[in-house]
Amino acid sequence: MATPIKSPGHVAAPGQGGVGDSPLRPDGTLKVTGEFAYSSDLWMDGMLWGATLRSPHPRARILSVDIGPALATPGVHAVLTHEDVPGRKVYGLDHTEDQPVLAFGEVRHQGEPIALVAADHPEIARRALERIAIEWEVLTPITDPRAVIADPANLKVQERGGIARHQPVRVGDVEAARARADVVVSGEYQVGIQDQAFLGPESGLAVPNEAGGLDMYVSTQWMHNDLKQIAPCLGLAEEQIRMTLAGVGGAFGGREDLSMQIHAGLLALHTGKPVKMSYNRYESFFGHVHRHPADMRYEYGATADGRILYADVEIVLDGGAYTSATLNVTGNAASLGVGPYEIPNIRIDAYGVYTNNPPCGAMRGFGAVQACFAYESMMDKLAAACGISPVEVRRRNAVSQGSKLATGQVIESPAPLAEMLTRLEAMPMPAELDASDIRDLPGGASQTTHGEGVVRGVGYGVGIKNICFSEGFDDYSTARVRLEVIGGEATALVHTAAAEVGQGLVTLKAQIARTELGVQRVTIAPADNTVGDAGSSSASRQSYMTGGAVKTACEAVRARLLAMAERKLGRWLRSFGDLNVVGGKIVSRSQGVLATIEEVLGDEVIEETREYHHRPTTGMDPVTGQGASHTQLAICVHRAVVDVDVDLGLVKVVELAAVQDVGKILNRLSLEGQIHGGSAQGLGLAVMEEIVVSGGLVRNPSFTDYLIPTILDMPPMRLDIVENPDPDAPYGLRGAGEPPTLSSTPAIVAAVRDATGRALTRVPVRPEHIVA
């Protein structure tokens, strides 16, 4: 049977580039020309199409389900409910298995899956769904997270109570500091629900294999963790399921949770046929978790010259009906709740709460985004109260290497925030408004102004993000590297299970192999589970972790190659231990070039597999929040320049400038793309992106009304990329994908405040907030 996918791995990585160069991505041209096969393009002859019946209610009891008429529909091969789940009926991340594979007894959010259909054609499957009759007892949804905190024993969506996690942080004596403060500022801030808005819908293919197991082609961020959840629910051993990564059309955290994987597996096992599932855009809005909405109360006290004495903070994150990543998102909001500032007295209470609102989980920035909007808004408030500039107030309180975070964790590697702010402030400002082209004005081609009412504003934002998993998690990665001569040329094969989700890891893996092995030709094997766990493509961690694993495996291969060279070339060597491999040649420090890799290898094959672990972290103390809980910390700072039509409340972001410390630039082209993309996602949260929910129901599940920035909304960026290496990380790198997502949002809102004088305590900022 031919493999149904063509993944980027089948494309030999082109270009000459090692680490530090910017070779083009092997999948780039295919994606730009529309030829890349995404998971929604999977096809196998004779396959069936799966479809999912979802709850129209945010909270209801299921009194009965009648699948008879659906099953009798011609062309329908199976109609399944929770009764057909052969194994565990629930799954979830981080050992919190509370998400039903298919609802039983009760539904807890709109769009919760209830039943599955497999049919010859997707249209038949959809018609059959309409014939499944359900009797409901509709219940009043629990939708107010603050009410849940006030009465968690009664307002509980989950048996364990209304609060998923309460993480306090306690440092010093807030009350005593309050008495000493010259200046006290406070604010309440809200963040709406942001969606990952990936373009590739949840989709995949499950194929029954000869051994009674399954071959699964899935679009995910973490194949091995999918497998850990899929196997027990299907009643299979993990060894019975072969996982292969299908083309992933973006993720941003939204593919950390399972979507259609178990469902397609159930249908495939039940029918004995390959089953494809692919959500449409509407369904996709119910098919994955979103960013937690937040409600936050902050109070800061400071000296008259703007040095913060205390922070008193409450952060409430609405996790929706199931746990997903809420525990860790809450932990991040707590540990990073006051940002990269030295504050001697801190009281933070971060809550992750269950409601019947849409389930929320991982999204780029992961709990740090919400807090960042609040603490940066507070910094501006403090600056105004003290009569100093927004940049200066940040510089005066900035952390640096050796500073302590709120958790007491010492920042051990460079963190030159004050210097980064100074560099940012010194960047040239964009040109003044040219009103002759309306596309450059707020409103753009919609022609709402020819310059009338347009006011320019400038704002700054700072963000700090943890890189890799935190709180004691050993999220290691595994790489297998094989070196052999193919067609007369030394060729490296790099094999990992790490998910390429668009971030460019396939490019980087080849760069590392070229650098470490001195070869030109590198092949990236498709990601699957015949190699060990690579951990998740999230937390900005794959360059660090899988990059580290590939580097370590390459070093092991290189050591064997050089040992082989010493053995074979021994009689000509004046001394041992001084060989290296450079530009495809075995080179001695004292004798120069001795042989080519091909001459040394001959027809032998060197293969090594290595695991890479980051330095261990600790948990957070449940009472004080103290602990060295993070692996690495990364800082980005933004300046936003906006033009606001103050009469209409329309915003044009004129320029975003950013300074980010990445430790070491591995691939400038990819890196700049990450910073542009992260900044754009932060821009979206600042001025347009929100899943609007009322009464537990989503009001805008489409790209018609869930707006993301277009090229006319995202301005050119001015970047200053700083390289202060982290001695603990491979090549000194610092994870780079998430930090810009944090700081662009508060910078833009600050700029809009600067232009309008409005308080703007909620994102996304809507026109009616500005003109109100």
Added chain:
Amino acid sequence: MDFLRPMSWADALAARAEHPGALPIQGGTDVMVEINFDVHRPDALLDLNPVRELAEWDTVDGRLRVGAGVPYVRVISELGDRLPGLAQASRTVGSPQIRNRGSVGGNLGAASPAGDSHPPLLAGDAVIEVESAARGVRMIPATEFYLGVKRNALEPDELIRAFWTDPAPGPQYFSKIGTRNAMVIAVCSFAIALHPAERRVGTGVGSAAPTPRRATAAEEFLAAELDWENRTPLAVSAAQRFGELVKEAASPIDDVRGTADYRRHALSVMARRTLTWAWNDYMGKSRKEAS
């Protein structure tokens, strides 16, 4: 679902008469989205793309007759000088790909209150030419074409042939609120067209009532207020009053795209600004003629 593909206008009218449940489709930028999402499930689609007449425009006795299938991209490139208001509205429709396919005829057929072409059609006194095999041609003024949310004056056996309008006799502007700077459905929109020979201003209000509509009281106010003869500058108070009257003409709702209050406010601002631009152009023309 049947797919009907007449090759001529006569065949299209015959097919329409025979299959009153068939949904006409031109660019498909609206129809296909609704079908994909199962919002509508028509018995049949009546594909008007092969009917070449619909993709043509012409000038008849000084008036423009624009086929229902002329896509927005051609309204912009071929008619932008003669119908600037409609061309400005066309530029705000979706993306370049959508503007290649979408047409004013489709906008009229869907009759969404948010359709971008409606306000300039109203402001420019457009007349919609519809036809049936049984009764022939019927000319419906734009003001009488929109009956309710996504309801128009078309009989079940009629198809939209074209719209008629004069080449702009004076300055025209279109302005639309969206919460991003491109590819956005109108939160509300406004069109203005000066008719100097008639000493009159035409208006169109979009996305702020169950149907697109004119702001009649605002038009009447301006007809009396403006000094067409001497082209004297517009009084600020007159522009303000015009904005207020346009605002009063709307009956918007609160929805995910915006609040009713914001829509009313934004209409008053757009009305004031577009009037100012149009009147300044009119005065500028005066100066040019004088020199």
